[in-house]
Amino acid sequence: MPSSWSRPAISPETSGLLIARAHDELLAGNEDRRLDDVRPLVTESWRRSMASLVGPEGLPTLELASEELEAYRRAHPLAGVMDMVRALLLPGTAEESGVIVAVGDAAGRLLWVEGDRHIRTLTGDLGFVAGANWAEDAVGTSAPGTALTLDRSVQIRGAEHFNRLVQPWSCTAAPVHDPETRRLIGMIDVTGGPEAVTPQAQLLVDATARAIESEILVARLRAQQAPPPRRSAPARALLRILGRDRAMLEIGGSTLELSARHAEILLLLAVHREGLSAEALSEAVYGHAAVETLRPEMVRLRRALVPLAPRVVPASRPYRLIDGLETDAQHVLSLLDRGAHRVALAAYSGPVLPESDAPGVVEVRESVRSTLREALIAEAGVDVLLAYADAVDGRDDEEVLRLCLSMLPPRSPKRAGLVARIERLERE
Known part of the structure; x- marks a missing residue:
């Protein structure tokens, strides 16, 4: 089945050149010049982006690492409608559809990014990947983030993006709400070339958002039970070991600088999640079997970790991190x-x-x-x-x-x- 996406018959209302010049003027502090060439929706978003100190060539942060992402999206209410999203927005051969479809949460974090393989490669290079934060106050004007900010569907064409790196692309996004409480739970986005911002594209994305809300309600009625209460996730522990000799352990907003030896031990246990015997760990740390040297070092490491990160304290026989540790x-x-x-x-x-x-x-x-x-x-x-x-x-x-x-x-x-x-x- 051929793709439903077809290129628009007419050019965008405002040329990309005029919009780009207006963007440059605004960044230069000349707010009153050339902004008449830009839609008010876009200029207001640009100003919000500047107020949030968004860089015009910045990169999004990866807020959900691989394991955390998998667990989070399994529990997300949009997980159960992904087949519907694919059927409505990516008909035919998804990897040659000419567009990509992103589904994200209410905070602007992308949870799924699927569709045309070539476009995914190019946009992935800019950080348009699952786990990245594309909220407006993080990356500036874009359809996903601006749709969440305004709580309505939005189309952003090329140069209208605040971030210059994203300006080769166009996108249409719509928010998704809880069908009972009307609370914002996420968004859907279609990104590609001019075909992603036609009036038909906006109608289709809006209709898909409404279909998602209806499907969520039907699923709840079928289950005949209230959704399980959300549990607050424990603070994530992160070990920073790139470019530094004394690693930094971050957890729950607190930090602990580790000695060089303790950094080595924690890194090795984070990599070998199945655990290491005392002999294997001492070989990896000292280069030879030195169990009697390792044991008192482990006692000192546990003592250092208990006040800040008791969940990261290694267990023994074998030595392992029970709750895991990201680096x-x-x-x-x-x-x-x-x-x-x-x-x-x-x-x-x-x-x-x-x-x-x-x-x-x-x-x-x-x-x-x-x-x-x-x-x-x-x-x-x-x-x-x-x-x-x-x-x-x-x-x-x-x-x-x-x-x-x-x-x-x-x-x-x-x-x-x-x-x-x-x-x-x-x-x-």
């Missing part, structure tokens, strides 16, 4: 899995515990480094690769530099600098 390195890998290369590179603040020589840590460090490098080489755009080539891990990587050179247009002013760097590496 910022795992977040980078999760972003790469979702195709958010630009966001992943921005989140990669340096090697894992760079000064550690613990064998287990060295293995993790090289695994993260090589996974990032290979993903960028295989899938990232030239702008992301150039940014990687300027980072510590990529600046002396001749293969990356040559790949950037091959991807740049012949007259790009960036070519000369790359050639000079390649020649320097060849001489050395």
Whole structure:
């Protein structure tokens, strides 16, 4: 069955060039100039974005890591209607539909992003992936975030986006409400080219939102019981180990800086969730079996953790973290899995515990480094690769530099600098 999305017969009412100029004037502080060329809905959203200190080229934050995302969306009321969303908005071959469909929660966090494979690759590079926050006060004007802010369906065309990185795309989004309380529970969004912002697209997205609300109500009536009470989730524990030798443990708004040895132990237990024997853990930390040295270190680690993070205190026989522990390195890998290369590179603040020589840590460090490098080489755009080539891990990587050179247009002013760097590496 062919896709329902067809390109509009007419151009957008306001040219992208005029809107882009108005955007530049507003950012420059000239609010009274050129704004007549822009819809009031958009200018008001731009001003809210500026009031929220949103950067015009910023990247969204990943607020739901992989395991947390899976658990959260399983419990979300929109989980039970995803088949309906796919049937209504992605007919035929979804991966060649010409658009992508995102479903998110009331806070603007994307929970599902599906549809055209090529578009998902390109938009994923900008952080339009499951788990990312696309609220208006986080990334500025966009259909998902602005629809939630205004509590009505919204269409945002190209240059109307506050974030310049998103301006190649257009989108239509509508809020979704609880059918009984009318409380906002999420939104649906269609993103693509001009076909995503036709009047027919808005009608279809609005109709889908109403169909979702009806389906949720029918499901409740069938179940003949009230929804289970929501339980507040325990504070998430995060271990920051990228680009720092003394790791930082964050939990519930509090932080604890760890010693180098304690950072190594917690990292290894976070990676080996099944647990490690005393012998295996001591080998990974010290490079040889040193159980008698490890045991008093574990006592000191437990003592340090109890006041702030009792849930993170390791159990023994084997040593393991019962509740699990996320790391910022795992977040980078999760972003790469979702195709958010630009966001992943921005989140990669340096090697894992760079000064550690613990064998287990060295293995993790090289695994993260090589996974990032290979993903960028295989899938990232030239702008992301150039940014990687300027980072510590990529600046002396001749293969990356040559790949950037091959991807740049012949007259790009960036070519000369790359050639000079390649020649320097060849001489050395």
